[in-house]
Amino acid sequence: IVQRRRQHAISELLSTERDYLRDLVLLHETFLGSNAISCPDSINKKLLFGNINDINDVSHRLLNLLEFECSKSQQNDDAHCCIGLVFNGLIDQLKHAYAEYCRNHEWVHGYLRKCGNDEKLQKYLQDGLCKLRLQKPSVFDVSALLLRPIQRIVRYPLILNELFKVFLHLVFLIKKTKINLVFFPCILFHGRTLVAIISIIYI
Numbered sequence: 455i456v457q458r459r460r461q462h463a464i465s466e467l468l469s470t471e472r473d474y475l476r477d478l479v480l481l482h483e484t485f486l487g488s489n490a491i492s493c494p495d496s497i498n499k500k501l502l503f504g505n506i507n508d509i510n511d512v513s514h515r516l517l518n519l520l521e522f523e524c525s526k527s528q529q530n531d532d533a534h535c536c537i538g539l540v541f542n543g544l545i546d547q548l549k550h551a552y553a554e555y556c557r558n559h560e561w562v563h564g565y566l567r568k569c570g571n572d573e574k575l576q577k578y579l580q581d582g583l584c585k586l587r588l589q590k591p592s593v594f595d596v597s598a599l600l601l602r603p604i605q606r607i608v609r610y611p612l613i614l615n616e617l618f619k620v621f622l623h624l625v626f627l628i629k630k631t632k633i634n635l636v637f638f639p640c641i642l643f644h645g646r647t648l649v650a651i652i653s654i655i656y657i
Contacts, residue, residue, distance in 0.1 A: 463616040464537060468524055470613075471517050474606050477590075478510045481599050484585050491581050494574045501565055502600070504558035508551040509603045516544055537617065541610075552607045559604060566597060 484490060486503060493499050519540040541548070569575050579596045586593045593599065 459619075460617060463613055464524060467537070467613045468517075468520055470609065471513065471520060474602060475510075475513045475517055477599055477602050478506065478513055480586060480589055481506065482510055484582050491578070491585060493578060496572075497575055497578055498565065501558070502562060504562065505551060505554050506600075506603070509555055512544065512547045512551045515547070516540065519543070537614075541614070548607075552603065555603050556607070559600070562600060 481503075485493070485499070486507065520537070523537055523540055566575075583593065583596050586596070586599070
């Protein structure tokens, strides 16, 4: 049961990261890529999207490392599947990218509210939405995609905390059965601040 809970948490982390990265790539291709829609000079595109490219890059690295670690589980090598070490290695990059994005998003919210009636801005966002929906019909609002990184950074601690609970349960079983505790590299507990207002636990 403990092993199934751990595998479920890891699978959720991996599958949701893939979905998240697809949204980031779609956003980039629509508004910032070589084939992006035309943006009027009056629109502050740099403010709107902030450092979304940095978020995209760090998510790519995170997903690649997670997939590598998860491949060990598929090869029945759970003892060396170190999810915690993945986050440990990227913690500074994650903190820098997401802290900057979160700070900028406060300005984005104000900008969209202030310029909500600007016809050029509304047309730009609507044109982008139409292009987005060609690949993802479930998208109804560009601002919802811009909010995805903030929603994602809050999601990490929830998923990783589930892994930590599995670890605690494993320790309890070991103590209860009086089995000698063997160190598994896959079990790493470490607490650290990821961004100013979010504490992330990764194991």
